[in-house]
Amino acid sequence: MLLKSPWSPRLAGVEGTLCDRLVASLSEDILSGTLSGGDRLPAHRELAWSLGIGTGSVTKAYAVLERQGLIRGIKGRGTFVSVGSARRDALIDLSTNTLPLMLTDKLLSRTLSAISRRIDSDHVNLHPPAVGHDEHRRLLARWLGRQCVEACPEQLILTGSGQQALWLAFDILCGGRGIIVTERIGYSGALALARHRGHPLCAIGMDVEGMCPEDLDRELRDHDSNGRRRLVYVTPTVQNPTTRTMGAARRQAIVDICRRHATPIVEDGVYTLGNDPSLPPLVHLWPEGVFHVSSLSKSLSNGLRLGVLLAPPQGIAQARSALEAIPMTSSPVDYALLEEWVSNGVADSLRDSLRGEALRRNNLARDILKDRPLLTDDSAFHLWWPMPHARAEALAASALERGVSVTAPNAVRTDPEDDESGIRLCLGGPSRAEVERGLSVLAQLTSDG
Template sequence: MLLQSPWAPRLADIEANAAERLVLALADDIIEGRLAGGDRLPAHRDLAWKLGVGLGTVTKAYAVLERRGLTRSVKGRGTFVAIQEAHGERQIDLSSNAPPATLSARILAKTLTGIARRIDADHFNLYAPPGGHVEHRRILARWLETLGLSADPSHLVLTSGGRQALALAFQLACGPGGLLLTERITYPGAIALARRNGCRLQGLEIDTEGMMPEALAAALDATSSRGRVAVYLTPTLHNPTTVTMGVSRRQAIVDICRRAGVWIVEDGVYAASDPGVVPLAALAPDISFHVNGLSKSLGPGLQIGLLTLPPGLEDAAKEHLQDMPMAPSALSCAVVEDWLTTGVISSIQRDLRHEARRRSGLAVSLLAMRDLAWHPDAYNVWLPMERGAASRLVAEAMTNGIRLTAPDALMVDAHDQASGLRLCLGGPSFDDLTAALTVLSRLLKR
């Protein structure tokens, strides 16, 4: 008797044909470990019936998965997950783009001791107003000024993380059914949030400075007047390609959006790592939402998100926040206030920049790939690669105890084959990173 498959049938929530949606759903669950090596996939006819698709759709999807090295078919028995977990070994995670660990217990203990003497108990006894306490908004507005962005605290919303700030920006700028134009390769969390909010996504061509103005202008010219349209982009240390827009490119993007009358959602979470270029929201505060967060700038445990609003949208933001409060922890805000006052933030960012450069230098040295895209202040490197080849390498890395980001998660268009590998350098210890990059170098050469 054949074993039952542990997989719960589903199709990925993307705009694509059924076969591509099935491939993405299964590939994600295999690479993310929800299906283990050796697990049996559902029989072709059974899966087709459960999903309400044709038998040919399942056959085509299974063939794509096998070509990518994610599954193997055994005659008379079925199709099985080909990835095997590294037996008895700890997995090294290069899939999460976190900053390196630089905070010491001594700094934290000193900070918390100082906070205890002057913290406002009302911030713990009362619910925070929508958008956060005004004192906390003033504090975070001061931090944004260090990045070249002057923000009125009344136009600043605080959330419990950068993703919440980004989700709110998408709701306000685009909304369900609206069109979101973005780089064709971009931050996986943004793709997932946009789709969850019901936004339609369209990927635009990129070059060594990010989104190309001519591609944006052409897309806006071709857009019908129905529904809302917004542009989402990461102009500083773009995730995953690491590129940064120059000032003239930023001005060109702003000018195109202003002429078309569309909102800009600027993802500035890496701006603190490369603060020398003016934010888009400083060039066009009247049409720009600026999203930021301290987990990338200081440490993952500091969950504070920031969203600057164009004038006139304060009430709309409050209406959304009434239904889903997002204010950050009062203790986290007190920590930021202390660090701004004492200069600890500058010290942490200096240490992060040093460690990022050490790790990116290691990656460049060990991988020795001519096509490798990197920036000394970024937390990841990017290796352009055909989508199928990247998927196969992700699967092979998993068998060697290394977790990488599935290339499909980074792609806006399910049909786009020009993809690559994002290697996140900040999370593991330096020794683990060295070991993982050494293995990947061997796999790439092979």
């Protein structure tokens, strides 16, 4: 009788395909020692059924793990954790793009005490309007103004995260299966969302400033959309994952092309720690054609789940309809926290501290990975290491064997066949000491250049 597997099946909460998420969860549990050498893994069909995924995803994940030396298959017996791969060292996660932990228990306790004396009970007791309470919309408009995005509160739609705001913008503009035109290397969360909703993706070439105007114009002019609606999704400031930022002339060129082809833009503006007032957001250049997405989880605190969509007036009615079916508003406590921190100066202090920490971690990365062709921005907690796709996959697998996870190279490719790829390294989540150890592993793995 075969022994039951001791593993509790799960999919890691990381960006990527179902295969990537299964690889990540099993790798974490093997490398952390949750699974020991010799432990049996569930059979392919059994695991697929328990996770609600296809057997093919399980087969591919097991093949990846076997190539990495973490598991081994024995004909007629099953699949087992490799004895030599089980280790007690904690996995260093450079794959998830989060901010360092800056809030102390004392600060949070003091803030909660302050807001408990003045929070509006109606915001807790009453069902919120579909697009959010007016008071909260005014608060977010003030916050966006501090990030150089002037916004009318009546044009703001409040959501529970920037990802939800993206979903809403995609749905309003493209419905279920419209075409999303975007950078050839892009934000994995947006690409995964587009694929989940059935949107075909169109990859546009990039240069040192991000999306290339000539390629965009050619795509919108020459390629028939077959009656499907199209939008252009772009991140003009600290693009994820490449950290590229568009200059003022490039921003105007992108807007002029989209206006000429009557193609709306979804502007991702979540990375605001390094905002340059001289670089206008796209929504200022074309207010009637740009939907601007922002959030606070990449500029203030990971746990502050406040997203916002700045929409042209004609998009508000469509948004209300969608939000009646799937409400997205955040907890009123989150808004009370933001209001308190804005009023007492904590928000500005936090952002200054985050900018300083981002600079320190970027300098650390440039020092350890010197002579590598890194793309960095001193205000970002992620960096980009371009390389051919096959090499990126090999480096990611080798790093995982050494206890360091990086963003899956497949997750950031708009075109799955594109050979232009690389490694995104996220520097914010682990401690600075862990970041240093993880980067040192990558340096050792690529010491031959």
